[in-house]
Amino acid sequence: MDKPKNIFTMLIFIMLIVYLFVTAPAPLQTDLAGRKVETKKVLEIINAINSQVRNLYTKNIVGAGKKSGLRFNEDWQEEDVFAGPLPAQFLRETSRSLEKNNVQLGLYLGSDYPINTANLFSGKQRDFFKQLKTTGEPKFFYVEDIERYGYMFADKAIAKPCVSCHNKHDDSPKKDWRIDDIMGATTWTYPDEFITLEIALELISALRSSVNNAYAAYIDKIKQFKNPPALSSRWPKEGFYLPSVAHFMEEVDRRIAVETMQSLLLVASHEEKVKTSSGE
C-alpha cells in the first residue's frame, strides 16, 4: 500500500536533487572564485596611493596655491564661498565618490583633536587611535555591527601648511602641532578579509577614479569664481595656475605607478608562496 507513495516521494526527491544540483544551468558567479589575497595587504597599497595623493594635493596645490593667491576653505562647497577644498575636504570628496562606486570600500578621516567636532574619534576607533599614536603602527580590526574590517593608518603633519593652518584655526582645540606629529588617522573599511586579485585591482581603480572625481569637483567649482586661475599644465608654484584634471592625474600616476606595481607583484607572489607551501 505504501510502496507507490514511497516511490513517488523518492521520485520527487530525485527530481529536486537534479533541479538543484545536477542539470544545472551556469551557476551564478560566486564571490569566492579566483585567487585570494589578504585584504589587509591590498589596503596597505591603497593607503600608500592615497598618501601620495594627499601629499601632492597638500603641498603642490594647497601649500603652493596659497602663496600664488588661491583660496581654500572648509566650506568650499557653500554657494557664497569661492575657494577650493582643504586637504581634509579633498579626502572627504574622494570618500564620497568612492562610496558611490560599487566596491564597498570606505574611507574616513578623524582625529582626537579635530577642527570639526564631527570628526572626533569615539568608541573603538578612539581606543585604536590611542594605540596607533603610541606605536605609529596601523591598526587592523573588525567592526561587528556593519560586518566590515577596518584598517587605521596614521595621518601625519607632512607639510608646513598642515601645522600652521591647524595651529591658527579658531576652532582648533590644539594649537601646538609640529611637523611629523600624528594629527589624526585615515580609516579604511571593507567587508571581506580576503579578496581576489581582480577585486584588488578594482579597488585600486575605484580609488584612482575617486581622486579624479574629487579634483574634477574642485575644477568645477572654480568655474564659479570671478577670477578663476588658469587651467593648464602649469602648477600653482609657477603662479596663479591650476593643473587640469588630466595633468593632475598624470602627476598622480607618475607618483604611484612604480610603488603600486611593485607592491601588487609582492602581494601576488606572496599569495603564490602561501599556495605552494600549503600544498594546494
Add this chain to the structure above:
Amino acid sequence: MNTGHEKLLCEDCHVPADGNLRQQFQANIQFLLGNRKQYSPVGFRSVSSRDCQQCHDRPTDKHPVSRFLEPRFSKARAKISPHQCMSCHKEHQGKRVTTVSQDYCSNCHQKLKLRKEKIDVHHVDLIKQKRWQTCLGCHDYHGNHRMKLKKRLKDIVNEQVIHEYFNGGNDPYSRNKIHKVKEITPNG
C-alpha cells in the same frame, strides 16, 4: 507611495535579482553549504540606499548615509541606523519622513560648541536643556534648502509644522532647493 514618489513605477526600484530562479536556488544551496559567502536574493533584489541615490545624490548633503558607515558611529547606528535611507524614509507609507521623533540629532551632536553664536538662545544652552527638537526648526537634515538661519528661537519652525512636513505637508524651510531630484525617464 511616499511624498514625491507618486509617479514612480514598481520596476523603478524593484529590480529582478541576478540569474534565473533555478540559479538563485542553486546559489543559495551553495551558500548554505558554505561555498558562497553571500545569500542570493530570490526573485527581486532588495532595495538599498544606493537605489535612492540614483535620484537623490547630493554633493553637499550634510548627512550622507555613507558617512555613518565609519566605525565610530556604531552607537548612532544601533539607535537610529543613519547609514540607511530607509531608516527615516520607509517607503509605501504615504509620507515624506517616516521617523516620528525629532530629537535624533542628540545621537551625534552632544559636544557641539559654536565659535560664533548667531541665535539668541545659544546652541550650548539648548543642548544643556536637551531641547533637541529645536534643531530641525532651523536646520534641515540634508541641508538641501536655501534659507536664512533665524536669529531668535521664537522664530524657528514649529515642531508641529515639522511633524506635518514629515507627514507630507508643505515644506516649511524653503521652496528653493540646492540640488533638484533627478527625474526617472521612461527608459530608467
